[in-house]
Amino acid sequence: MSRHIVCLSFDFDAMSGFIAGGMTTPTPISRGEFGAVGALRILDLLKSRDVPASWFIPGVTIGTYPEICERVASAGHEVGHHGWTHVPPAKLSRQQEHEGLVRGNEAIEALSGRRARGYRSPSWDLSPHTVELLLAEGFVYDSSMMAHDYLPYRARTGDVVTLEEAVEFGEETPLIEMPVSWSLDDYPHFEFAHRDNGVLPGLKAGSAVLENWIADYRYMAREYEWGVATYTFHPMVMGRGHRMLVLEQLIDILAREGAEFMTVEAAAAEFAARGG
Numbered sequence: 001m002s003r004h005i006v007c008l009s010f011d012f013d014a015m016s017g018f019i020a021g022g023m024t025t026p027t028p029i030s031r032g033e034f035g036a037v038g039a040l041r042i043l044d045l046l047k048s049r050d051v052p053a054s055w056f057i058p059g060v061t062i063g064t065y066p067e068i069c070e071r072v073a074s075a076g077h078e079v080g081h082h083g084w085t086h087v088p089p090a091k092l093s094r095q096q097e098h099e100g101l102v103r104g105n106e107a108i109e110a111l112s113g114r115r116a117r118g119y120r121s122p123s124w125d126l127s128p129h130t131v132e133l134l135l136a137e138g139f140v141y142d143s144s145m146m147a148h149d150y151l152p153y154r155a156r157t158g159d160v161v162t163l164e165e166a167v168e169f170g171e172e173t174p175l176i177e178m179p180v181s182w183s184l185d186d187y188p189h190f191e192f193a194h195r196d197n198g199v200l201p202g203l204k205a206g207s208a209v210l211e212n213w214i215a216d217y218r219y220m221a222r223e224y225e226w227g228v229a230t231y232t233f234h235p236m237v238m239g240r241g242h243r244m245l246v247l248e249q250l251i252d253i254l255a256r257e258g259a260e261f262m263t264v265e266a267a268a269a270e271f272a273a274r275g276g
Contacts, residue, residue: 004221005267006259007178007230008046008053008251009080009143011120012039012072014065014236016058016086020122031236038239039068043075045244049251054264056082056120056143059104062111073112078263081105081116081139088125097127101137117265120144124180131157131175141176141268143230148179150220150227152271176268176276178230184216185232190243206246214253221257226274228267229259 015032018024046053055072057079062069073079083089084100084107092100105115119134121144134142142155155177158170182188189209193200213231220227231250238247255261262270 002221002225004217004224004226004259005228005262005270006217006254007228007262007264007267008051008233009120009230009264010039010042010053010055010233010235010238011082012055012057012061012065012069012235013082013086013122014061016060016064017122019060020086034239035234035236036065036068038235038237039065039072041239041244042233042235042247043068043071045248045251046077047075049255051251051261052077052263052266053261054078054080054118056080056118057108058082058086058122059084059100059107060086062107066111069111078118078265079108079112079116080118080120080143080264081108082120083122086122088123089121089127089130090125092127094127094129094133097129098133098137101133105137117141118143118178118268120180131155131173135173135175139175141178141264143178143180143264145177146179146181147177149181149216150224150229152179152228152268152276153177154276176271178228178264178268178271180230180232184213184230186237186243187232187234190240191234191237206242210246210249213250217254217257217259228271230264230267 014035015029018028018032081104084104089097108116117140119139119142124144154172155175156170160168189204191202217229
């Protein structure tokens with residue numbers, strides 16, 4: 001029996017990403033602040049469509065917006081780990097990364113009554129220690145890597161990557177990887193941002209992005225008996241009016257075409273139950 005799963009995930013960064021990048025003047029902080037507006041709009045939409053979702057929330061965001069985060073948890077959505085701050089693990093020492101995992105889980109447990117089962121790295125940039133640390137802290141899955149578009153897999157440790165030699169793959173671990181993609185992320189399509197190496201133009205037409213997102217699901221439904229399409233959104237990005245209309249259309253079209261909406265945690269559990 002074919003089964004095509006869609007996971008809607010929301011990285012509720014608010015201003016944490018700007019702060020991590022050293023952008024602490026009033027205007028970038030206000031851009032992140034809009035995430036609170038967008039989060040409420042998205043929660044209302046998910047409730048109206050009775051769709052479960054996964055929210056990956058940095059610990060500092062839980063502290064900044066406790067009422068909104070409590071609404072996420074009370075609505076039954078998954079609360080996943082997204083760092084304590086939004087500093088990518090690749091820029092942290094092993095000790096700093098571990099402390100962030102512990103501290104973030106303490107905030108998530110206080111919020112939702114349980115530790116996070118899933119982790120998503122800020123900026124999707126893992127360190128050489130991340131997988132082992134996640135396993136040591138009892139995480140079931142990570143959702144930061146991109147080696148497939150529809151099929152979860154087991155994360156590896158110990159890859160040897162050098163310029164002059166073939167890559168030596170390390171050993172698979174019990175950690176389930178729920179893959180993501182920049183093409184299924186709202187930020188590069190929509191957000192205008194200055195970067196050290198240039199400008200991220202963003203600001204694409206919503207209709208063109210919606211066409212891409214629907215086509216990715218349709219390809220999965222045509223070519224795979226079972227698969228998971230994971231979409232990544234940010235309330236500060238997707239919460240804008242014209243983009244909310246895109247999100248509404250995406251949910252409604254995928255529902256008509258037979259998508260089964262699940263949290264990332266539930267999809268990972270199904271992957272494991274299938275012997276993956």
